[in-house]
Amino acid sequence: MDIEEEERIKALNRYIKGDKPSIICRDAGKSEKWLFKWVNRFKTGEEEWYKSKSRAPKKHGRRTDKEMESTVVNVRxxxxxxxxxxxxxxxxxxxxxxxxxxxxxxxxxxxxxxxxxxxxxxxHGLIVNKRERYKRVKSKKRYTILNPTRIDEMHQMDFVGPRFIKGYGAISSLNLIDVVSNQVHIEQYDTRSMDNIIGFLIRFWRNNAIPRYLQLDNGMYFIGDFKYPRRFCRFLRFCLYVGVEVVFINPKCPWMNGSIENFNGWFEAKFWDKEKFTSLEDMRAKSTHFVDQYNDLSAWKNKNKSLEHINPTRILNKSLEISQDKLPLTDGKIHFIRKVNNEGDISVLNEAFEVGKEFIDEYVWATICLKKQRIGVYYRAKDQDATILIKKFEYELKEEVKALRPEICKTL
Incomplete structure (x- = not known):
């Protein structure tokens, strides 16, 4: 009999004699939970109640039967x-x-x-070598101040292509993804124009929630041509008009748009490069089935997660006509992730702003606030969780900034 077993027997005998449990436990240096564990074990009538029981599992983990194994192989x-x-x-x-x-x-x-x-x-030798993806930079996400956790809080969008169809011509696919739910929406076009992009978003947002943020790369069909300083392109005007804050990632940094880039890789491997197409209409018809399968699988993966939607949830008012050519400049914010160059500057809409040489090669977050006509530049140090404002610039506009019209959208 070891010391612990003797201690248990001694404590039980004192309990039977009527000693207070608190005193017994104090003398033994144990908790009352410990004492009553052994009191209850004694009451079971086991002869060796004071001995510790093995903690080894009584049953081995379930074994997969041959029939299920065969089913898995067949499905694979x-x-x-x-x-x-x-x-x-x-x-x-x-x-x-x-x-x-x-x-x-x-x-x-x-x-x-x-x-x-x-x-x-x-x-069963059914392993397939994975296609090598682009190498991700170990940035620890210090380049962004956003951490979306709700459905429709942030969407990412990008063009893929062009894909050349024999006898038809070039086609590009405009792909959009919700970074939390992983649900996607895509459409194919024969040109990468702002008309197509705005039309794509109008149709989608009339039946689906409008995000708070829309994150993009710096393609001219998104950001504009910089012909005139501090003039905003139709795409940006449209996003501001419907209350969406656009986020432009740093140029040549696709890893900052990880969700849409991962989807684009899947899209190219499973659909774009796999199927044969005869025309734009043929590709659009087949892409619907691809999207349905992708979204169904994504929803299945998330069904046990407690994902919440943004509040309020808004969609475009279907009865309201939106003229792409006569969009006012609406109050809102536009964000830019930028890397500070060797001069200590960042470029926002082709205009240089001096941040400071102490930030060379660091990523900062710049926000244009239309109403205040000001740019704020934010930075997060390696050893800090909080983002701090490091610079402010006046951003005078020659055009009147209109207030956001509530009737543009409908709250669900």
Whole structure:
């Protein structure tokens, strides 16, 4: 008998004699929970109640039976072949296999875990080398002051292409993604024009929530041509008109738009490069099926997460006509992620602003506030969680800034 067992027996004997539990526990240097654990064990009538029980699991982890293993292999092979209409764009991941197993009628309890599926795939030699993605920079997200956690808080948008169709010509795809829900919306065009972009957003936002932020690269079809200083292009005017804050990432830094870039890679591998198209209409028809499968899988992955929508949730008023050519300059904000150059400057809409040489090669966040006609530049140091305002500039505009019209949108 070891010392701990003797201690348990001694404590129990004192308890039976009527000593106060608090005194027994104080003398033993134990808690009352400890004391009553052994009192209750004694009351079971076990002969060796004072002995510790093994903590080893009584049952081994469940083993995947041969039938389920065979099903996993068959699903994986079907996904790899990509010939089934209902699963051709899902990819071949363990998540996709679980998704298909559920569609085949298996419950969560019946289907194997992700790690088990991976072991089965490896066992049967069904591993496929992943396509190398662009290398991400270890920035620790100090370049941004945003951390979206709600659905429709931030969307990212980008063009992919062009893709040349024999006998038709070049086609580009305009892709949009919600960074929290991972839901996407896409449309293909034969030109990358602001008319197409604005029309795309009008149609989408009349039936779907308008985000608070829309993050983009610096393509001229988004940011404008800088022909006239402090003049805003139609696309920016439209976003301000409907109450959206546009965020432009730093030039030549696609990793800052990670959500849409990851989707673009999937889009190219599973759809763009895989299918054969005869025309723009043919591509649009086929892309609808691709989007449905992608969004269904994304929703399935998120179904156990407690994701909330932004509040308020707004959509465009369907009865209101929006003229793309006569958009006023509306109160709002436009944001820019910029890297400070060797002169200590940043460029915002082709205009230089001196931030300071102490910030050379660092990323800063610049915000144009239309109503105040001012630019604020913010920075977060490596050892700091908070972002601080480091510079302010007057940003005088020659055009009147109108107030946001509430009737433009409808609150759900």
């Amino acid at each position: 092979n079907a996904l790899m072949e990509g010939n089934e209409h209902e699963s051709k764009y899902l990819g071949i991941s363990a998540d996709a296999i679980q998704y298909r197993l559920e569609k085949h009628g298996f419950s969560r309890e019946e289907m194997p875990s992700v790690s088990t599926i991976k072991r089965i795939v490896k066992k």
